[in-house]
Amino acid sequence: MTTSETPAEINHVDSSSLDAPLNAVKVDRSIFGHIWYFLRKYPVLPAFVLIMLVIAAIIGPTVAPYERDIGPIGDRHLPMFSFTELAPEDQDPPKYGLWPAGYHLFGSDHIGRDVFTRVLHGATVSMQVVMVSLVLGMVIGVTLGVVSGYYGGMTDEVITRFVDIWYAMPFLMVALIVVLIFGRGLTVLLFVLALVAWAGFVRVIRAQVLVLKEMDYVAAARVTGASDIRIMWKHLLPGILNTAIVVGTLNTSSLILSESVLSFVGAGIQPPTPAWGVMTNEGRDYLSIAPHQVLVPSAAIFMVVISLNFLGDWLRDRLDPRLRQID
């Protein structure tokens, strides 16, 4: 549920407000009240987290203070906010002078690699994977949705049935089978995540197309001799773009979750590449002596997903309130 004030919540009359005068709309707010209202109305914090994520993903690998995949083994399991215990000649120097020598912001992992560096690299990996697979899934899902809604009949029946069957498959099982057959690797992972993403689009887009194709302007286009392809591309697609964007945003968080779960299970991104799921899995054997190895990447996943959920809800209320019914 979103914290922004949605129309449904404003219209709701609960029993305690029934006896309040109707003109009591104007509210006197203190300065903190204004700030609180603003924070509730616009997704400021989620937007901030996501902007940080994008920045981290773009410049992270460049500004990360240490090497990604190697570290001095003597430095293992350092706690957060700590300096190295090695003698200066044994240390790995930071990649540039600005960073205090030997300082590990988020500690180090079980073979002495800097966790902060790996979290930054993990942001890049997550962003790349999610972006590509989302676009891939969106293209497949929107195409099938439009085709299914526009042609109807047997085509529609087959596609809808297929989506139904697809929903009946536990996702992780499908992913494991695909990974088993095509091997572990980035391309396969992108493909698997696209398989997760596409089905969510089909039903919503199809429902929308069913409404749009009865519109007069579509009939007019057909009378003037436009081909089916042209009608779908020029006349139907622009009408469903908003919906596609909303569904896409709402799907992004589940993609990130899926990616992290797959990487955690060992079917996604392969070590030593530092996806957050991989880092969590590597750290879980050391939970009792160095919990930050699990907690830092977990917190990263959690914050990004929570922000995406908020932003998705907000976008949905703004662009396409009818979609509220789907969750």
Place this chain on the structure above:
Amino acid sequence: MANFLARRFISSLVSVIGATLAIFVLIQFHNDPRQLFVPDSGFGITEEQWIALGDRMGLNDPLWKQYLTWMGNTLRGDLGVSLARDRAVVDLIKGKIGATIQLAVGGWIFAIALGVPMGVLAAVKRGTFWDYFGRSVAIVGQAAPPFVTALVAIWIFAVWLEWLPAGGRSAEFKPSEYILPCVALGWGAAASLMRLTRSSMLEVLDSEYIRLARAKGVKWNWVIYKHALRNALIAPVTSALLVFSSWLNGALVVEIVFSWPGIGYDALFRAVNDNDFPLLLGTVFIFILIYLVFATLADIAYTLIDPRVRLGNSSD
């Protein structure tokens, strides 16, 4: 009712056939399972041995015949023999499924016991502390993947407070071993149940007949339980039943984290890693069967709770 069940049965059949067929075809792209029998060292095996092995495993038949053979055996309750472990798949699954069902039922009870009352409370006490508390719990539950919930729970309750064991399952029943896995598994479902209950409860509380009941002077508690809750529970009940299919996703991760000897980890995950296709097909078959049973149960539960729904019209 009979009509509905018949139609449901046919569409379920199509789903099962489609899913198993898809896996059957996909598996053909993968390495020959006979390679499992070829030792890494030594001289490999001869051409005759290879063909004999294929005969024994039925790999020399055309694909459609292999599929029909498998289907026929399955209908007779024989899911084949696991390649990697040389035991009947049915026995393997039977031995493991108990632990998974215990885990799933425990998580389910936790999800319902936490999600539904919290949703009702959040809706009835709208805008108060309880509402925000419930919604925060829901937001956390929906944003944390199961392995994060599980590991944080282990860190707090097993490592830090040392109240509960960090994993494993003894042969005899020990309640303390069940708490953390069930909570980790049920948390996400509790969140979505809570959201669903809250929003449908709000919708119902806003309706005319609730106002009428209040105007007649019916007690508020009575209104909530007798008039509102029954109508508001339709969506959560369906969701709670369907949640069993998503257990199969969550359970694998939870089973890995807690070293839980269930079907997800010991059968599915290892079947994938060992390239053990009879075991894989059998597990997939069981999973889809479970899902379809629960989907049908959800539809029937609809009618029991809400007499307005007629089954014949509810499916498209």
